[in-house]
Amino acid sequence: MKKNTRLKKYVELFKRNISQYIAPGMDIKTTIYPVEADGAVFEFLFNNENDTSENIDSLRPTVGRVLSEIPQRMVSGNIEGVKFGGTNLYLEGNRILIIKGEDDPSGWSGAAIMEDVQRVVSTSQGGKSNGGQ
């Protein structure tokens, strides 16, 4: 996904929907990782320093390349050979990674974003899950 408008819209709606669940005094710093292929990666960093900045990182060829270059412990090894589908979530410390595997509009709609938020909130209280298989 390379469309900045769609990527920013996702962030706007995600933050709007998750705001009702966030602990008081917390803000979210956002980094968007666009990719040339399908999908994109979003990083939401919770902080109490009033940092609500939103940055778009450099364009990378695939989601796998992004994950190989940012800190994460979800996938290791030859990540670039891995395909991503649907919406994958990785929560760690004060950080949420949303890994979108496809550009299909149904995965980027307002309803889909609300569902992503619900999954993030429920995952934040639990452990690993795999809803797609």
Added chain:
Amino acid sequence: MADNKIPIDQIARLADDVRLIKDFAENHNFDSSLLTANVSPSSESESKADSALYSMIGSIVLLLVSIAVIKFWSPPLSSVAISFIFIVGLVFATLASVAAHRKFQDNIVTGIVVIGVFMVLFIGTGIFTPEQAVDKVGELAN
């Protein structure tokens, strides 16, 4: 022995499955205090969502009332009064569109509502005939 062999295409499919990560979620020591434990949206957020729906319905009803006043008020209103009520109708059509966007947060749904309410207003007040309205919607769709 030969019966135990797996066809190559099955192995290839299996390998593809293994390499695909779909709708996976992992919590790796996320600080759960950052998000409220109650998974259901708060009652405040529900009332917000409902208020958008009620605003949309209310605006559409008031839009229809505006059209009815222009069309059926007896004795017929002056052109100044009709212009004023038409502007009021435009305001309600706009409010209905905004409320629809707040409610559904989807540009396609909002677009459909915008076209719908404004066409109702234009047809209702006689600016467009139904045929012209259909043509206009067709032009917009193209």
